[in-house]
Amino acid sequence: MALRIGVVGAGGRMGRQLIQAVQTADGVELGAAFERKGSTLIGSDAGELAGIGHIGVSVEENLAACADNFDVLIDFTRPEGSLEHLACCVEKGKNVILGTTGFDDTGKAAIQAAAEKIGIVFASNYSVGVNLVFKLLEKAAKVMGDYCDIEIIEAHHRHKVDAPSGTALSMGEHIAKTLGRDLKTHGVFCREGITGERKRDEIGFSTIRAADVVGEHTVWFADIGERVEIAHKASSRMTFANGAVRAAKWIADKKQGLFDMTDVLDLNNL
Ligand SMILES: NC(=O)C1=CN([C@@H]2O[C@H](COP(=O)(O)OP(=O)(O)OC[C@H]3O[C@@H](n4cnc5c(N)ncnc54)[C@H](OP(=O)(O)O)[C@@H]3O)[C@@H](O)[C@H]2O)C=CC1
Ligand SMILES: O=C(O)C1=N[C@H](C(=O)O)C[C@H](O)C1
Numbered sequence: 001m002a003l004r005i006g007v008v009g010a011g012g013r014m015g016r017q018l019i020q021a022v023q024t025a026d027g028v029e030l031g032a033a034f035e036r037k038g039s040t041l042i043g044s045d046a047g048e049l050a051g052i053g054h055i056g057v058s059v060e061e062n063l064a065a066c067a068d069n070f071d072v073l074i075d076f077t078r079p080e081g082s083l084e085h086l087a088c089c090v091e092k093g094k095n096v097i098l099g100t101t102g103f104d105d106t107g108k109a110a111i112q113a114a115a116e117k118i119g120i121v122f123a124s125n126y127s128v129g130v131n132l133v134f135k136l137l138e139k140a141a142k143v144m145g146d147y148c149d150i151e152i153i154e155a156h157h158r159h160k161v162d163a164p165s166g167t168a169l170s171m172g173e174h175i176a177k178t179l180g181r182d183l184k185t186h187g188v189f190c191r192e193g194i195t196g197e198r199k200r201d202e203i204g205f206s207t208i209r210a211a212d213v214v215g216e217h218t219v220w221f222a223d224i225g226e227r228v229e230i231a232h233k234a235s236s237r238m239t240f241a242n243g244a245v246r247a248a249k250w251i252a253d254k255k256q257g258l259f260d261m262t263d264v265l266d267l268n269n270l
Pocket of ligand 2: 101124125156160164165166167168214215216
């Protein structure tokens with residue numbers, strides 16, 4: 001029997017891609033689709049919303065009332081919405097694929113607590129390439145990190161509401177962990193005015209927001225006389241959507257626990 005996927009934020013940029021990805025993947029089907037209460041999209045057909053034609057699944061507004069229609073929920077929305085959806089999934093015993101970025105520490109603690117009751121994959125980026133890059137960054141940090149300047153540069157579309165991107169923060173965390181640094185004290189997120197010279201052990205972040213950029217990340221490991229750049233460029237949101245569907249299949253039989261995409265892709269023993 002096919003795994004039934006629920007998609008919240010069905011009308012969003014990622015929501016529409018997720019509906020398409022679910023409908024084209026093997027072994028899964030769209031069980032339910034949701035939008036915010038009061039949205040004009042409630043009652044519309046999820047397939048038509050996603051541009052793939054009528055599929056007979058209408059967009060609903062009450063997650064709890066329709067929880068019997070899906071096995072795993074995929075959520076790429078906003079932190080406040082995701083935390084409500086998560087509470088509902090704990091109540092109903094449904095596993096969750098969480099792609100939303102921009103959580104504060106309280107939100108992250110709530111996700112951790114929820115993962116004691118249900119299975120959650122929580123990843124800032126569901127593409128295979130970015131998760132490989134996380135591992136390459138650990139290697140580069142081991143070789144060069146103690147003596148070179150590390151800078152993370154990210155670019156996204158003009159509609160993105162959080163900065164730096166979740167992926168850039170994850171990159172910083174992978175590097176900081178490898179080097180025994182704390183990103184809270186070593187991360188530099190803004191430079192303006194008389195900043196003083198760069199501290200050797202800071203990890204800098206720069207953000208670009210422009211037009212329709214899907215998602216680009218470059219990390220510099222810069223020494224005097226040479227520089228290594230490790231970069232990833234996403235050219236389609238379908239790469240994130242396909243990754244999320246892959247994660248949904250992977251989490252389906254897990255009872256509880258907090259995982260990320262490196263677990264799904266089995267990259268942690270490379
Ligand atoms: N992990 C990954 O690989 C990726 C993560 N993302 C992240 O996914 C999230 C969504 O991105 P994107 O699709 O571009 O954003 P959009 O703004 O296009 O879509 C967000 C969707 O969520 C809905 N929504 C917003 N707030 C709430 C709420 N409180 N409760 C329920 N639904 C809500 C919106 O409805 P409405 O229109 O009515 O506001 C909309 O349908 C972002 O956090 C982004 O950073 C994006 C791409 C890849
Ligand atoms: O908002 C986006 O679009 C994206 N958000 C994620 C992030 O914050 O890292 C992932 C991807 O880069 C696209």
